[in-house]
Amino acid sequence: MGVTQWAVFVAALSLASGQRNPSISFISKETVTDIGATALLKCSVQFASESPVMWFKQASGHNVNDVPISTNNILIAQEPRFSIDREGDTVTLKISDIQESDQGTYECRVQISVRESISGTVLLAVRLKPVISDNSTRSVIVSEGETAEIACYATGFPTPEITWRRDNNFLLPTGKAIHRGNVLRMENIQKIARGTYYCVADNGVGRGSKRNVAVEVEFAPVITVPRPKVYQAMQYNMDLECLVEAYPPPSITWLKDGIVLNNNQHQMMSMFPITDQTTDSNLRTLTIEKKQYGNYTCRAANRLGTTESVVELVEAFIPVCPPACDVPGYSTNSRAPPLVLASAVLVAVLVGAVTAAGLRHH
Numbered sequence: 001m002g003v004t005q006w007a008v009f010v011a012a013l014s015l016a017s018g019q020r021n022p023s024i025s026f027i028s029k030e031t032v033t034d035i036g037a038t039a040l041l042k043c044s045v046q047f048a049s050e051s052p053v054m055w056f057k058q059a060s061g062h063n064v065n066d067v068p069i070s071t072n073n074i075l076i077a078q079e080p081r082f083s084i085d086r087e088g089d090t091v092t093l094k095i096s097d098i099q100e101s102d103q104g105t106y107e108c109r110v111q112i113s114v115r116e117s118i119s120g121t122v123l124l125a126v127r128l129k130p131v132i133s134d135n136s137t138r139s140v141i142v143s144e145g146e147t148a149e150i151a152c153y154a155t156g157f158p159t160p161e162i163t164w165r166r167d168n169n170f171l172l173p174t175g176k177a178i179h180r181g182n183v184l185r186m187e188n189i190q191k192i193a194r195g196t197y198y199c200v201a202d203n204g205v206g207r208g209s210k211r212n213v214a215v216e217v218e219f220a221p222v223i224t225v226p227r228p229k230v231y232q233a234m235q236y237n238m239d240l241e242c243l244v245e246a247y248p249p250p251s252i253t254w255l256k257d258g259i260v261l262n263n264n265q266h267q268m269m270s271m272f273p274i275t276d277q278t279t280d281s282n283l284r285t286l287t288i289e290k291k292q293y294g295n296y297t298c299r300a301a302n303r304l305g306t307t308e309s310v311v312e313l314v315e316a317f318i319p320v321c322p323p324a325c326d327v328p329g330y331s332t333n334s335r336a337p338p339l340v341l342a343s344a345v346l347v348a349v350l351v352g353a354v355t356a357a358g359l360r361h362h
Contacts, residue, residue, distance in 0.1 A: 296310065
């Protein structure tokens with residue numbers, strides 16, 4: 001038999017034996033599961049009776065190399081939650097009590113020879129509740145009129161949706177109750193926008209995640225004077241008051257005739273914080289003398305500006321309550337002008353005189 005005839009004979013013998021290269025006829029599609037559940041990854045291989053069928057977890061994250069899990073029906077990975085089952089041409093990788101670390105790409109590989117293999121892959125995705133990332137905003141401080149941006153990012157699967165709300169359901173500076181998106185941008189911000197904002201991350205897994213973000217808006221002092229003009233008789237006390245709203249907290253001083261006042265026998269100053277941005281400043285003039293009547297200036301200053309308002313102390317003819325409430329015949333109206341108070345006194349005197357005359361007549 002010649003060489004050509006021998007080659008034809010070997011080829012015919014090989015064809016008669018029916019040998020064919022292995023092929024993967026089926027592999028599971030992308031599998032999405034929950035923490036604690038069970039996943040079945042199936043791989044069906046034809047014509048692989050002489051070739052090992054192996055499962056790997058592909059390299060990702062800290063694993064720089066593929067991790068071998070099994071070969072045929074022998075488990076290689078030392079993981080009690082993993083098991084292998086082979087039924088006919090199908091090799092099934094079973095993963096119980098799914099953990100976050102199990103997510104990734106799994107490969108079914110058929111090793112045909114030292115240099116040749118075929119493979120298919122399946123993605124195992126694990127549903128994870130949202131976790132707000134550390135690179136999200138925790139607090140921000142801006143000056144009134146500037147632009148403020150607060151950002152919120154979250155991990156999880158499916159990808160979480162981010163929404164923004166304000167404390168007590170106040171409207172956002174955008175004019176809406178809710179803003180959707182990672183970044184909330186507030187242009188020309190005003191002091192009314194300061195407060196607590198909520199970043200809410202939700203993807204339908206669990207109860208979602210929430211973070212409080214403090215927004216501080218710095219602004220120059222704003223002064224409100226409840227009683228711009230007050231009246232009191234000599235030798236009695238009277239309170240002068242101004243309400244100061246500012247952030248950062250301001251320094252508050254009282255002046256008369258351009259001179260800064262201090263606590264002494266003539267006056268005493270008190271500060272009463274109402275909120276973290278509002279202070280009630282009270283100047284009590286003590287045992288008023290003639291020289292103490294006139295204009296008093298309430299001055300408030302922080303690094304964004306200085307503001308002043310004036311309170312006028314005017315002489316009255318009868319004591320005003322408060323604070324002179326233990327004096328007979330006092331007035332309860334510190335805003336009443338002196339002529340009105342004098343008229344009240346005159347009427348009282350006339351009524352008293354008429355009453356006395358009537359008693360003597362009888």
